Amino acid sequence: MRKGTRLTAAVATATAAALLATSCGSDSGGGGGGDGTVRASWGDPQNPLEPANTNEVQGGKVMDMIFRGLKRYNPETAAAEDALAESIETDDQQNFTITIKQGWTFSDGTEVTADSFVDAWNYGANIENNQINSYFFQFIDGYADVHPEDEGADPTADTMSGLEVVDDHTFTVRLTEPFSLWPDTLGYAAYSPLPRSFFDDHDAWLEKPVGNGPYMIDSYARSQSMTLVEYGDYSGDDTAQNDGVELRVYTDNNTAYTDLQAGNLDVIDDIPASQLNNADADLGDRYINQPAGIIQTVSFPLYDDAWSGEDMVKVRQGLSMAINREEITSKIFADTRTPATDFTSPVLEESGGYEPDLCGDICSYDPERAKEMIDEAGGLPGGTVTLTSNVDTGSHRQWMDAACNSINNALGDTGACTVNPVPTFADFRNQVTSDSMTGMFRSGWQMDYPLIQNFLQPLYYTDASSNDSGYSSEEFDDLVNRANSADDEDEAIDLFKQAQQVLVDDMPVIPLWYQNGTAGHSERVSDVRLNPFSVPVYTDITVS
Amino acid sequence: MGRYVVRRLLQMIPVFIGATLLVFLMMYALPGDPVRALYGERSVDEAQIAAIKAELGLDLPLMQQYWNYLLGVFQGDFGTQIASRRPVMDVITQALPATIRLTVLAFLITVVLGVGMGLVAGLRRGGKIDRAILFVTLIFISVPVFVIGYAYQNFFANTLGWTTPTVRDPEAWTQLILPALVLASLSLAYVARLTRTSIAENARADYMRTAKAKGLSRPRAVTVHLMRNSLIPVVTFLGVDIGNLMAGAIVTEGIFNVQGIGSAVYRALSFREGATVVGIVTFMIVVYLVVTLLVDLLYAVLDPRIRYA
Numbered sequence: 001m002r003k004g005t006r007l008t009a010a011v012a013t014a015t016a017a018a019l020l021a022t023s024c025g026s027d028s029g030g031g032g033g034g035d036g037t038v039r040a041s042w043g044d045p046q047n048p049l050e051p052a053n054t055n056e057v058q059g060g061k062v063m064d065m066i067f068r069g070l071k072r073y074n075p076e077t078a079a080a081e082d083a084l085a086e087s088i089e090t091d092d093q094q095n096f097t098i099t100i101k102q103g104w105t106f107s108d109g110t111e112v113t114a115d116s117f118v119d120a121w122n123y124g125a126n127i128e129n130n131q132i133n134s135y136f137f138q139f140i141d142g143y144a145d146v147h148p149e150d151e152g153a154d155p156t157a158d159t160m161s162g163l164e165v166v167d168d169h170t171f172t173v174r175l176t177e178p179f180s181l182w183p184d185t186l187g188y189a190a191y192s193p194l195p196r197s198f199f200d201d202h203d204a205w206l207e208k209p210v211g212n213g214p215y216m217i218d219s220y221a222r223s224q225s226m227t228l229v230e231y232g233d234y235s236g237d238d239t240a241q242n243d244g245v246e247l248r249v250y251t252d253n254n255t256a257y258t259d260l261q262a263g264n265l266d267v268i269d270d271i272p273a274s275q276l277n278n279a280d281a282d283l284g285d286r287y288i289n290q291p292a293g294i295i296q297t298v299s300f301p302l303y304d305d306a307w308s309g310e311d312m313v314k315v316r317q318g319l320s321m322a323i324n325r326e327e328i329t330s331k332i333f334a335d336t337r338t339p340a341t342d343f344t345s346p347v348l349e350e351s352g353g354y355e356p357d358l359c360g361d362i363c364s365y366d367p368e369r370a371k372e373m374i375d376e377a378g379g380l381p382g383g384t385v386t387l388t389s390n391v392d393t394g395s396h397r398q399w400m401d402a403a404c405n406s407i408n409n410a411l412g413d414t415g416a417c418t419v420n421p422v423p424t425f426a427d428f429r430n431q432v433t434s435d436s437m438t439g440m441f442r443s444g445w446q447m448d449y450p451l452i453q454n455f456l457q458p459l460y461y462t463d464a465s466s467n468d469s470g471y472s473s474e475e476f477d478d479l480v481n482r483a484n485s486a487d488d489e490d491e492a493i494d495l496f497k498q499a500q501q502v503l504v505d506d507m508p509v510i511p512l513w514y515q516n517g518t519a520g521h522s523e524r525v526s527d528v529r530l531n532p533f534s535v536p537v538y539t540d541i542t543v544s
Numbered sequence: 545m546g547r548y549v550v551r552r553l554l555q556m557i558p559v560f561i562g563a564t565l566l567v568f569l570m571m572y573a574l575p576g577d578p579v580r581a582l583y584g585e586r587s588v589d590e591a592q593i594a595a596i597k598a599e600l601g602l603d604l605p606l607m608q609q610y611w612n613y614l615l616g617v618f619q620g621d622f623g624t625q626i627a628s629r630r631p632v633m634d635v636i637t638q639a640l641p642a643t644i645r646l647t648v649l650a651f652l653i654t655v656v657l658g659v660g661m662g663l664v665a666g667l668r669r670g671g672k673i674d675r676a677i678l679f680v681t682l683i684f685i686s687v688p689v690f691v692i693g694y695a696y697q698n699f700f701a702n703t704l705g706w707t708t709p710t711v712r713d714p715e716a717w718t719q720l721i722l723p724a725l726v727l728a729s730l731s732l733a734y735v736a737r738l739t740r741t742s743i744a745e746n747a748r749a750d751y752m753r754t755a756k757a758k759g760l761s762r763p764r765a766v767t768v769h770l771m772r773n774s775l776i777p778v779v780t781f782l783g784v785d786i787g788n789l790m791a792g793a794i795v796t797e798g799i800f801n802v803q804g805i806g807s808a809v810y811r812a813l814s815f816r817e818g819a820t821v822v823g824i825v826t827f828m829i830v831v832y833l834v835v836t837l838l839v840d841l842l843y844a845v846l847d848p849r850i851r852y853a
Contacts, residue, residue, distance in 0.1 A: 151594035426576025
């Protein structure tokens with residue numbers, strides 16, 4: 001009998017453990033809200049959900065829903081339009097007086113004032129707050145005092161001297177140098193206003209962020225889901241056309257795609273690469289494939305003597321002509337990339353500086369001319385070239401193989417171009433930023449704001465922050481400087497276009513293709529589209 | 545018995561330290577800088593990177609980082625995530641309920657179906673049922689888990705509509721049944737085969753004949769004598785398997801969108817979140833150690849000849 005009791009005890013313990021497990025964590029909520037709620041795919045945001053600390057698309061979705069800044073980018077044309085800004089005035093492109101509209105409130109009821117902006121910007125810029133988007137404030141006078149450039153240096157001020165509150169609804173901004181397009185950068189999430197509660201109890205705020213946008217957060221179960229509901233007192237024009245949005249975390253976008261087909265999900269963005277060829281058949285006109293503000297390029301290590309010689313321009317241009325962009329974008333990317341013909345992006349539209357034919361022949365596939373040009377210049381340095389990229393995401397391995405094949409075929413030499421795959425993105429960026437490349441390497445740019453300036457200055461200006469190839473051209477720098485101090489936007493854009501022409505002539509990087517954003521939606525919802533940042537415009541979605 | 549348990553618990557300390565150190569070193573040896581990776585392909589801000597590293601203690605020498613980590617662990621602090629600045633403990637406790645539920649379900653399925661099938665097959669060795677069970681388990685063992693996962697998802701959820709294709713609410717046991725079945729399929733195949741062999745062998749043992757001779761009914765002879773003597777290898781397997789079910793469910797969790805430990809460690813690895821990976825692995829090590837201890841104690845329950853002094 002005694003043995004029997006022991007067995008029973010073991011079973012009892014196991015049952016108790018199971019019961020304990022059931023009772024754990026029963027606080028997170030169940031399904032979504034009412035019938036008018038849009039169920040959309042989401043990923044766990046990488047960074048804390050605060051405006052100046054969000055630089056990836058998943059956190060960006062939430063920022064776009066719960067915040068409105070001075071400007072907002074028109075979801076269709078990408079033009080910066082006034083949101084909270086009543087007016088932004090300047091005489092010298094360096095000193096701006098900003099007036100904000102009256103009557104806007106945060107969803108906790110407090111009013112949006114000039115302080116809401118100034119405090120938020122000072123917070124975002126301060127190095128001690130560890131905000132990833134700090135550099136957005138670098139144009140403001142006094143940034144160097146709150147965010148010293150030297151590693152380990154302490155800030156010498158708490159606030160930027162270039163920001164001054166005039167009255168409740170007016171403040172002035174002084175930039176370090178003229179920047180004519182600066183007001184158009186203000187649509188980025190980093191420039192959002194913040195309510196007092198953000199500063200008073202930061203941890204509580206992060207648990208459930210409070211903003212001034214068309215939605216407010218109803219519940220947030222980390223790594224699971226977030227439910228947003230319409231903010232009734234929202235003062236903007238783009239009020240929500242649905243009752244709310246339920247964002248559901250998916251670790252694998254294939255699973256999200258399955259759920260969409262089963263009718264358990266209404267909107268997915270980023271269709272999995274493996275499904276791109278089926279998406280048209282599966283979803284029909286519910287499949288969305290439209291340009292995003294992302295350009296993929298191949299850079300040359302111009303800090304390496306082998307690649308920087310004068311003859312090398314011809315070699316670089318030749319390599320550009322040896323890559324069959326059309327074939328790669330259609331075969332490998334199922335037309336979710338468009339062959340690039342300039343250094344910007346179609347989302348800017350021609351009025352914003354995008355120039356469809358800028359690169360012309362040099363970005364068109366012409367194997368014979370490519371071989372001629374490279375041979376004339378004395379061939380590839382060392383006779384071969386490598387193409388390096390991380391291969392952990394985004395079909396990089398496939399297109400690199402295809403690009404190298406294309407080059408090898410053009411040059412009639414199977415060993416001319418070889419692929420150098422790097423396992424992880426972090427490792428690849430380490431190699432790139434330490435200037436240790438010896439051949440071509442992948443580079444890409446996702447715009448911070450839809451401005452031609454953002455596609456050129458950070459990438460090609462001498463010693464600019466993302467100038468990975470080490471390109472330096474007096475002519476280019478001069479044109480950028482003149483554009484930034486131009487009197488009006490048209491003139492500025494014109495000068496930026498001239499600067500772009502310099503890039504075609506020097507070819508420090510080869511434009512490959514513009515990246516598209518993809519999305520799909522269920523039959524339950526309509527009016528789904530992506531904004532220039534490839535984020536669905538949730539406010540416009542209607543539920544039937 | 546008490547002394548034995550204490551000795552086993554003390555033995556856990558060096559294993560624990562050695563294992564965490566190994567994982568810590570491995571994470572450190574991976575190429576690439578996780579703080580720099582925060583900036584993606586955008587402008588990199590060296591001063592800010594240095595400031596973040598200083599705050600998280602990532603600028604210290606490796607051994608000092610490890611020492612600080614160990615000190616923290618003993619105070620219940622598993623470190624902080626680099627990107628999200630969340631305490632790793634938060635990440636673990638968040639993922640744990642779903643994982644525990646899934647594990648419990650999968651484990652129950654494994655035990656009930658696995659031992660049940662093994663018992664039937666073992667008692668009717670060579671018969672039709674035995675051959676059918678051997679065939680089914682062979683399929684479970686040879687077909688990769690993601691194939692089974694997508695097949696079940698497609699058949700039970702999309703075609704028959706019995707359940708949702710993905711887990712929307714990790715607290716709803718009914719939604720977890722499908723992923724648990726997939727997760728359990730491989731283990732239950734092994735358990736069924738182990739049980740079958742063991743039962744078939746012991747069914748001809750002397751004590752079974754004795755039991756029959758002294759007039760014990762067959763069901764009683766099977767449950768009291770045969771089962772107890774045959775379950776020792778099965779229990780050993782099940783003990784190790786609990787750990788596999790908990791941490792090795794990455795594929796299943798992905799297919800059914802369960803936000804558990806498996807997907808948490810996968811995400812942490814892809815972002816090179818060292819503290820998170822070490823934290824989860826440490827937790828799993830503790831689970832393994834405790835389960836093996838429990839299994840060893842269970843031996844004594846099953847077989848009175850085994851005694852721990």
